[in-house]
Amino acid sequence: MDIELKGVSKYYQIPGKEKRLVLDNLSLKIKSGESLAIVGPSGSGKSTLLNLISSLDQASEGSILHANKDVSGLSEEELSQFRNRNLGFVFQSHHLLPQLNLIENVLVPLIPEKEKSLREEAEQRAEKLIDFVGLKDQMTQNPGQMSGGECQRAAVVRALINQPGLLLADEPTGSLDKLSAEMLGDLLVSINEEQKVTLVLVTHSMELAKKMKRVYKLDNGKLSEI
Numbered sequence: 001m002d003i004e005l006k007g008v009s010k011y012y013q014i015p016g017k018e019k020r021l022v023l024d025n026l027s028l029k030i031k032s033g034e035s036l037a038i039v040g041p042s043g044s045g046k047s048t049l050l051n052l053i054s055s056l057d058q059a060s061e062g063s064i065l066h067a068n069k070d071v072s073g074l075s076e077e078e079l080s081q082f083r084n085r086n087l088g089f090v091f092q093s094h095h096l097l098p099q100l101n102l103i104e105n106v107l108v109p110l111i112p113e114k115e116k117s118l119r120e121e122a123e124q125r126a127e128k129l130i131d132f133v134g135l136k137d138q139m140t141q142n143p144g145q146m147s148g149g150e151c152q153r154a155a156v157v158r159a160l161i162n163q164p165g166l167l168l169a170d171e172p173t174g175s176l177d178k179l180s181a182e183m184l185g186d187l188l189v190s191i192n193e194e195q196k197v198t199l200v201l202v203t204h205s206m207e208l209a210k211k212m213k214r215v216y217k218l219d220n221g222k223l224s225e226i
């Protein structure tokens, strides 16, 4: 799914304070299957930009097109359906549920209507993906019995369970040690290349950013390719 940002601005208005422009008239095209990193100083608006691309937040000006369609006009229900079907999310924390084991956690976001008729197929897909990320032996373990890096890899599998066209990751290696971060970065690259999932991530880590095909710096509200 191609994504296009056209003249996107975002400002925040806190009562009693001056309006703060965080993203200033940004335009960007992301082709289906690409991988792209957004770096920039703390507070430069990276998460804000990711939230706009994922339709979790709305632009103050401009439009964001997913496969040539502006999703900003959709109702909340349509938007959440759009996100469930098309987007996968990975955050700095894995947010796995401690009382569920790995495969149960991975199956949590299954689209409801898929649950009855296609659950078996989803379970097979989950098992394959768990194998792909090297966690086959931990399939029935709880997050408390897994390392931080393993939990984060499980979170990546969970993000992929509904076969999204776009994977969005906000500081995915931020809570990992160097070796686990390296492994997760390589895993994201192989998912982008082998599963043909478009990948957009935000990071402070240049090591991770450099693994992506394109790297953009966000500073003073503007994006520049580096």
Ligand SMILES: Nc1ncnc2c1ncn2[C@@H]1O[C@H](COP(=O)(O)OP(=O)(O)OP(=O)(O)O)[C@@H](O)[C@H]1O
Residues within 6 Å of the ligand: 012, 013, 014, 022, 040, 041, 042, 043, 044, 045, 046, 047, 048, 049
């Ligand atoms: N809901 C909000 N209301 C008001 N201001 C906000 C809101 N969300 C973010 N901001 C401000 O917008 C700016 C950009 O925040 P954002 O979290 O996007 O930056 P970031 O580049 O992701 O930062 P970091 O690297 O530290 O995570 C910050 O100054 C932040 O305080």
